Amino acid sequence: MTEQHFIPKAHSNAVESGKVTWESPSNIALVKYWGKKKDQIPENPSISFTLNNCKTITTLGFSKKASTSNFEFEIFLDGEKKDDFKPKIQIFFERVEVYLPFLKEYKFRIETENTFPHSSGIASSASGMSALALCLMSLKKMLNPEMPNDYFYQKASFLARLGSGSACRSIEGDLIVWGHSKAIEGSSDLFGLKYPYKVHENFKAYQDTILLVDKGEKQVSSTVGHNLMHNHPYAKNRFQQAHNHLEKLKPILELGDLDAFIALIESEALTLHAMMMTSNPYFILMKPNTLEIINKIWKFRQETGLHISFTLDAGANVHVLYPKNEASQILEFIKNELVVYCQNGHYICDQIGMGAKKID
The missing domain is CATH 3.30.230.10 (Ribosomal Protein S5; domain 2)
Structure with missing residues (x-):
């Protein structure tokens, strides 16, 4: 087409x-x-x-x-x-x-x-x-x-x-x-x-709590960031990595392998920011509180075995992802341990949706 x-x-x-x-x-x-x-x-x-x-x-x-x-x-x-x-x-x-x-x-x-x-x-x-x-x-x-x-x-x-x-x-x-x-x-x-393709029940109604670390304007627009990939020394390998990750994600989604899912999406998030930090000119969109949240998530996951994970867009905010059947414990942890790192304590509870709707 x-x-x-x-x-x-x-x-x-x-x-x-x-x-x-x-x-x-x-x-x-x-x-x-x-x-x-x-x-x-x-x-x-x-x-x-x-x-x-x-x-x-x-x-x-x-x-x-x-x-x-x-x-x-x-x-x-x-x-x-x-x-x-x-x-x-x-x-x-x-x-x-x-x-x-x-x-x-x-x-x-x-x-x-x-x-x-x-x-x-x-x-x-x-x-x-x-x-x-x-x-x-x-x-x-x-x-x-x-x-x-x-x-x-x-x-x-x-x-x-x-x-x-x-x-x-x-x-x-x-x-x-x-x-x-x-x-x-x-x-x-x-x-x-x-x-x-088939998606396991583990990923139905998946939760996304968005921690608003920084609600201000981004230092660098996404358009500028994308353009800096044109002469990026690691661009070719990054593009191939994305192809490989998408292929690996298929059996993960079908089998409901939450541990493999977490490893892949967190790697993707950190790679995205690594590309920003190694472009010319280079830039960092994460804030100190972004890193505090990530380390807290890793520690809590190791201690509890719960399937909490994070991903990042081109900014400082953290998307905390987790299955619905673990939501009560994880949301309690978010409120008690992570919200303190949000700007003015602001966060948004969201989950997977089914797309746009026309309003009559």
Whole structure:
């Protein structure tokens, strides 16, 4: 399949104005994507848990306009106009116009809100761009009502990727693969794919408690970080490692091997940050409290035998992952021992979710 698959024919309906709302979740990668080619194509495959509670809610208002010479839109975050978001949306619209030729025919009002702190290492760009892509696809479906549902979600993932790479993994749940891998039939660099193989009960309703170590703006944007992989001395080995890890994860997920799962995802998290620390220029996104939390988790796991683990995104916050049947003991430990390392004691209890939802 190529990009041509997503270039539409002329639409059959006329729509003057309207409004549509979608909520779309963030996701947390287990095998990490770090490094990209042109047009948001990943250098290596990744797989993620779709979250349930950490989400963006976006309402897209649209009305026909007389001139079709340019894009016209306004953006509001939590009710406040955000002109500083406009350049990113402008770039997104330019990238997707060939796939959504109606974009210049409408004036848009984009109203969005997050259930979690913006730019804090939780993937707000993933949930935000996927929610916007779904809103635009809803308008596309109004113009072409015969569009099949499978194509709707696949194209929404394809479009979301052009806004933010990891956004293509936020459309559906509960496990999503993005990036071509010989190990995953149907996997593609162009969109996220619902994991097609057997998953053991151990990984159903898996828990993710997100410890907000630092809720401020990141020192280095993900875009800059990805670009630093182009001449990275360890890039080739890292990309191969991700392929190998995704292949190893298949039997782990099928057999429910929690110990092997923990070893693999923690290695992935630390490798991601090792790539940042060995790039040129180098940078460190972990904070002292990030390391305190990691060491506490290791000690508690060794002492109790419970299947608590961590992963990290490109930031200081810690995602504490654990099976639902061990939740009561582990959550007690988190509250008693780990929350003290969070900024203002803030943390979010989340779990695996099943993807985005349209709100009527």
